[in-house]
Amino acid sequence: MNNIEAEITKPGPSLLAVSIVPNKNMFYGYPHGSAMDHPSVILANQILDKTIDSKVLECSLKACTIKFNSALSLCITGADMDWTIDQKPIKRYTKINISTGQVLSGGFTKYGLCSYISFSKNFKIIDRTKLTFTEVKLKPLEKNVEVTELTRKSWLLINKGPEWNLLSQNGKESLISYHAVITPMTSRMGAYLDGESISLKTKFPEKSVCTFPGVIQLLPDGKLIVLNQDAQTTGGYPRVAYFDSDDLASFNQYQIGEKIKWRLIQ
Amino acid sequence: MTSITISSLNFSLIEISNNKILLQLDRKQKTKPHNIPFIAEYIFKEQNKLIENIVASEDEILIYVQSNNKQQLLQNLSFVKLNMSKNNLSAISLDVCFEFGLDWELIKQVTKLDKEEIVYQIMSCTLTLANYGFQPGFFYLLGLPKTLHLERRERPRSKVPKGSLAIGGKYIGIYGSESPGGWHIIGNCSHQLNQFGKFELFPSIGQEIRFHRMSKKDYLEKYKNE
Numbered sequence: 001m002n003n004i005e006a007e008i009t010k011p012g013p014s015l016l017a018v019s020i021v022p023n024k025n026m027f028y029g030y031p032h033g034s035a036m037d038h039p040s041v042i043l044a045n046q047i048l049d050k051t052i053d054s055k056v057l058e059c060s061l062k063a064c065t066i067k068f069n070s071a072l073s074l075c076i077t078g079a080d081m082d083w084t085i086d087q088k089p090i091k092r093y094t095k096i097n098i099s100t101g102q103v104l105s106g107g108f109t110k111y112g113l114c115s116y117i118s119f120s121k122n123f124k125i126i127d128r129t130k131l132t133f134t135e136v137k138l139k140p141l142e143k144n145v146e147v148t149e150l151t152r153k154s155w156l157l158i159n160k161g162p163e164w165n166l167l168s169q170n171g172k173e174s175l176i177s178y179h180a181v182i183t184p185m186t187s188r189m190g191a192y193l194d195g196e197s198i199s200l201k202t203k204f205p206e207k208s209v210c211t212f213p214g215v216i217q218l219l220p221d222g223k224l225i226v227l228n229q230d231a232q233t234t235g236g237y238p239r240v241a242y243f244d245s246d247d248l249a250s251f252n253q254y255q256i257g258e259k260i261k262w263r264l265i266q
Numbered sequence: 267m268t269s270i271t272i273s274s275l276n277f278s279l280i281e282i283s284n285n286k287i288l289l290q291l292d293r294k295q296k297t298k299p300h301n302i303p304f305i306a307e308y309i310f311k312e313q314n315k316l317i318e319n320i321v322a323s324e325d326e327i328l329i330y331v332q333s334n335n336k337q338q339l340l341q342n343l344s345f346v347k348l349n350m351s352k353n354n355l356s357a358i359s360l361d362v363c364f365e366f367g368l369d370w371e372l373i374k375q376v377t378k379l380d381k382e383e384i385v386y387q388i389m390s391c392t393l394t395l396a397n398y399g400f401q402p403g404f405f406y407l408l409g410l411p412k413t414l415h416l417e418r419r420e421r422p423r424s425k426v427p428k429g430s431l432a433i434g435g436k437y438i439g440i441y442g443s444e445s446p447g448g449w450h451i452i453g454n455c456s457h458q459l460n461q462f463g464k465f466e467l468f469p470s471i472g473q474e475i476r477f478h479r480m481s482k483k484d485y486l487e488k489y490k491n492e
Binding site: 022023024025026027028029030031032159162206207208209210211212214232233234235236242244245 | 280307324325399400404418442
């Protein structure tokens with residue numbers, strides 16, 4: 001087992017080690033905490049013959065810069081951040097071999113929000129500035145992986161949430177086909193949407209209920225918030241709708257200021 | 267299956283996506299507020315091979331489960347019989363300093379009580395751990411007298427200090443870590459995640475929590491390194 005180090009010379013606005021595996025202790029209030037876009041994580045790992053639940057780097061909005069001090073392979077999926085090796089453009093969704101001394105970098109995202117970097121070795125982030133690697137046994141897949149580059153759904157799909165029936169008739173009709181803008185009050189905890197105001201036919205419930213990534217809550221000001229991977233595990237706002245995991249992954253690839261639209265699965 | 271009975275309590279069952287089951291206590295069913303988290307804690311500890319995760323609130327249990335384990339889990343749950351009144355665990359004592367409260371003026375105004383009277387009422391009541399949730403290590407404690415039940419703040423604070431003791435609705439809450447929050451802060455408490463360390467040492471649902479009042483000077487001296 002060799003320890004190989006890489007230097008994260010520029011982490012970018014948000015660089016995290018994530019996987020598709022949730023935190024095991026949500027009972028104690030720990031957030032789900034998994035990657036924002038599971039299909040992109042799975043593809044990045046599969047292309048390198050790694051198990052799909054291996055950790056990857058999640059890089060949001062802007063590319064990180066990493067200088068490698070030893071050779072290995074990597075694969076980038078998700079958002080298009082004009083990734084380069086030594087200033088030369090590289091392709092996403094393909095295995096890239098890295099030599100000692102080479103530098104991975106890129107720019108602001110051109111399409112999507114989160115890029116994922118899988119490595120041919122397991123890794124740890126140390127002090128946000130270094131990566132240490134350990135060898136891992138790769139297991140080639142029996143079937144060829146079907147590689148589909150990130151394409152955000154133009155119409156997302158939502159399901160009726162547990163408190164759907166608390167909505168006013170107008171509220172229900174609005175949510176069936178809804179347009180909104182993702183506001184700057186958006187993070188891995190949740191995305192606050194600016195769209196048509198929605199109302200309930202009753203008072204707001206008092207009791208806290210269970211929440212989960214993808215749930216769409218109605219706030220007292222009539223606006224909606226989509227809970228993300230780092231959201232609280234319980235909350236008091238009514239859960240009027242929710243995204244299934246694929247639609248949540250697609251939603252999470254939209255940036256602040258972008259327009260989204262959804263339809264209700266009838 | 268659209269309903270299930272667990273330990274004599276009836277729940278409606280809602281499937282969410284292909285990996286979650288939401289159990290909602292039937293509205294007509296009456297039970298103590300911490301009994302649902304108590305059942306969830308049992309499932310978390312005793313059925314952990316069949317589930318990926320679990321979250322509980324006063325009336326609900328949300329279970330993350332692989333679709334191929336769903337039927338086996340529901341079958342196992344239908345046989346569960348828990349003695350929910352039994353709790354032989356000794357009380358846990360936590361140091362608290364009420365001088366760190368940020369919302370005393372508003373609380374005094376709403377309750378029409380002075381600070382010492384409010385503190386006396388809090389120190390006199392029996393508080394039990396009703397649930398975890400919201401954020402890492404957050405305690406929901408029940409047992410507050412009705413005179414101290416308070417609606418949440420109109421605008422949540424963007425940052426509530428770690429260890430804050432706060433009132434929200436009928437609960438006293440303890441923030442296990444720094445986070446945004448909309449409850450009224452009345453002090454700071456020695457509950458911090460690193461005090462308990464391992465999850466096995468976390469207090470159990472239904473366990474009594476007692477407060478030991480400390481002056482600001484003594485509290486700061488005792489916890490100066492945390």
